[in-house]
Amino acid sequence: MSEGFKHSVKVPRLYKAASNIVKRVVEDGESLKQLIYNQNHPNIKAIYALATTTLQHATELNEIVRKTNLFFKEPRFDPWLARVLISELFWGKRSLKANAIPIQIVLKYENELREELKKIDETTRNSSTIINKAAKPRYVRINTLKITVDEAINNFYNEGYTLLSQSKNYEEFLAKLHELTEYTYIQDFHMSELFAFAPGTQFHNYPGYISGAIVLQDKASCLPAHLLNPPPNSVVLDMCAAPGMKTTHLAAKIQNNGIIYSVEMNARRYNVLCNQIESTNATCVKTINADAMTLTCNNCPDVEYILVDPSCSGSGMERLECDNTDGKCAPLRLKSLQSFQVMLLRHALLNFPNVKRVVYSTCSIYPEENEMVVDEILSDIGDAYKLIPIKSLLNNEWINFSSNEFKCRDNCLYAKSNVDMTNGFFVAVFERNFEVSLPEYKRHSRIKEHDSSAMKINENSSVEETKNSNVDDNFKSEKKRKKKKREKLTENLLNDEKEPDVNLDEPAKKKKKKKKEKNN
Numbered sequence: 001m002s003e004g005f006k007h008s009v010k011v012p013r014l015y016k017a018a019s020n021i022v023k024r025v026v027e028d029g030e031s032l033k034q035l036i037y038n039q040n041h042p043n044i045k046a047i048y049a050l051a052t053t054t055l056q057h058a059t060e061l062n063e064i065v066r067k068t069n070l071f072f073k074e075p076r077f078d079p080w081l082a083r084v085l086i087s088e089l090f091w092g093k094r095s096l097k098a099n100a101i102p103i104q105i106v107l108k109y110e111n112e113l114r115e116e117l118k119k120i121d122e123t124t125r126n127s128s129t130i131i132n133k134a135a136k137p138r139y140v141r142i143n144t145l146k147i148t149v150d151e152a153i154n155n156f157y158n159e160g161y162t163l164l165s166q167s168k169n170y171e172e173f174l175a176k177l178h179e180l181t182e183y184t185y186i187q188d189f190h191m192s193e194l195f196a197f198a199p200g201t202q203f204h205n206y207p208g209y210i211s212g213a214i215v216l217q218d219k220a221s222c223l224p225a226h227l228l229n230p231p232p233n234s235v236v237l238d239m240c241a242a243p244g245m246k247t248t249h250l251a252a253k254i255q256n257n258g259i260i261y262s263v264e265m266n267a268r269r270y271n272v273l274c275n276q277i278e279s280t281n282a283t284c285v286k287t288i289n290a291d292a293m294t295l296t297c298n299n300c301p302d303v304e305y306i307l308v309d310p311s312c313s314g315s316g317m318e319r320l321e322c323d324n325t326d327g328k329c330a331p332l333r334l335k336s337l338q339s340f341q342v343m344l345l346r347h348a349l350l351n352f353p354n355v356k357r358v359v360y361s362t363c364s365i366y367p368e369e370n371e372m373v374v375d376e377i378l379s380d381i382g383d384a385y386k387l388i389p390i391k392s393l394l395n396n397e398w399i400n401f402s403s404n405e406f407k408c409r410d411n412c413l414y415a416k417s418n419v420d421m422t423n424g425f426f427v428a429v430f431e432r433n434f435e436v437s438l439p440e441y442k443r444h445s446r447i448k449e450h451d452s453s454a455m456k457i458n459e460n461s462s463v464e465e466t467k468n469s470n471v472d473d474n475f476k477s478e479k480k481r482k483k484k485k486r487e488k489l490t491e492n493l494l495n496d497e498k499e500p501d502v503n504l505d506e507p508a509k510k511k512k513k514k515k516k517e518k519n520n
């Protein structure tokens with residue numbers, strides 16, 4: 001992000017090394033321990049302590065640099081170095097020596113930064129909910145298409161892990177998450193196929209991870225499939241599917257009995273999706289490389305369950321890079337994301353006559369992408385759908401919900417990183433009321449008959465756009481122009497696409513690893 005300063009006095013190597021490590025852990029998902037061991041520095045312990053502290057305080061750091069507009073005022077300041085220096089000042093040695101310019105800058109803003117930190121601490125103290133500032137656990141979803149939960153527990157036992165006892169309620173469960181140690185783990189309170197291990201537990205070399213028997217997926221990202229809850233033999237549509245975490249979770253839920261149409265528009269991400277589906281043995285999935293807005297019940301017949309998990313700001317991700325100085329969370333961007341999200345959700349709700357349940361989810365904590373999207377939709381759909389109170393779906397065992405200030409009231413769910421120990425997330429569940437017909441006028445006018453015949457599911461179970469000779473040239477060029485415009489909008493939105501616990505190249509890496517192992 002930053003081009004770096006021309007430093008007159010050099011920044012101590014310790015800080016540079018720590019900031020480089022934090023950057024690689026966050027951006028590339030590299031292992032903290034591995035990076036530390038590869039260091040050629042006399043004081044590895046100090047680097048480790050500083051990098052860990054910075055990662056543990058990710059949420060507060062994000063908040064205070066955002067609130068103080070630090071990178072807006074100091075656009076050339078390396079954001080990783082800044083965070084490491086602030087960590088050293090607030091939670092490390094509690095002082096910064098040396099006259100290097102980055103240190104001077106942090107000291108210049110020290111009071112403002114402290115002020116914002118104080119506000120966060122006060123909010124935390126005033127909250128009656130359970131607060132944990134520690135790093136979130138490592139969540140492991142058992143891919144029940146490859147092994148059973150019991151087999152997985154047995155494998156973990158053989159690896160030396162001890163399963164903690166189950167909890168009476170959600171609060172007790174959250175308290176237990178704090179007790180996780182290197183060799184203990186716990187079954188999730190809501191989803192029996194999900195387990196939580198101590199933060200930072202490494203599974204990348206674990207045989208089950210390589211074979212696709214376990215999936216590293218944050219708990220919040222598992223909630224949409226859990227709440228959509230299609231039974232076996234269902235027909236499901238996942239409108240925004242790559243990299244495929246929720247598609248493959250849904251395939252496991254229906255145990256490959258039924259059909260899942262899994263749609264992804266972006267070609268590169270579509271390949272990742274296909275790899276993920278293959279490695280997890282999700283054989284019921286038909287992948288579709290297309291814009292979900294062009295799909296109708298003609299391409300995807302008899303759809304009963306839809307997941308809409310669109311591109312979003314990713315503001316709920318507990319990663320350090322989400323600050324508003326690079327425009328990611330700027331009001332204009334938020335506005336265009338919101339319009340796109342409304343458009344997709346409306347398309348899902350109004351174009352599939354057999355649909356029973358639609359789940360809308362984002363890894364955003366902004367009401368603009370959550371309650372405001374749901375509210376706009378509620379006024380479109382009348383009584384054709386009702387919003388299901390998620391509290392009841394989770395037997396009253398959840399803490400945070402949407403705000404009562406909105407029309408959707410507290411019917412939707414928020415996952416909060418400092419309460420639920422997950423990424424920040426939002427989920428809304430719509431259920432069809434078949435006594436009321438779908439509002440006719442809202443059906444998407446853009447979906448014309450020939451659009452559907454211009455798609456086909458090919459032998460590899462993917463949909464390809466084909467030329468339709470019946471479409472006249474004028475219509476084609478108009479369609480092309482619109483498509484280009486849509487692609488541009490999506491491309492912009494995708495520039496910073498994020499997904500919990502997923503390194504986009506992971507499936508590819510896994511494939512390479514498998515190949516290497518085979519050759520050996």
Ligand SMILES: C[S@@+](CC[C@H](N)C(=O)[O-])C[C@H]1O[C@@H](n2cnc3c(N)ncnc32)[C@H](O)[C@@H]1O
Pocket residue numbers: 221239240241242243244245246247263264265266269290291292293309310311312490494497498499
């Ligand atoms: C938040 S990600 C989805 C994550 C995915 N559900 C998972 O669990 O792995 C959003 C995805 O939607 C795709 N997307 C955006 N607009 C789309 C559209 N109009 N049609 C199909 N896919 C779209 C993006 O390329 C991106 O991969």
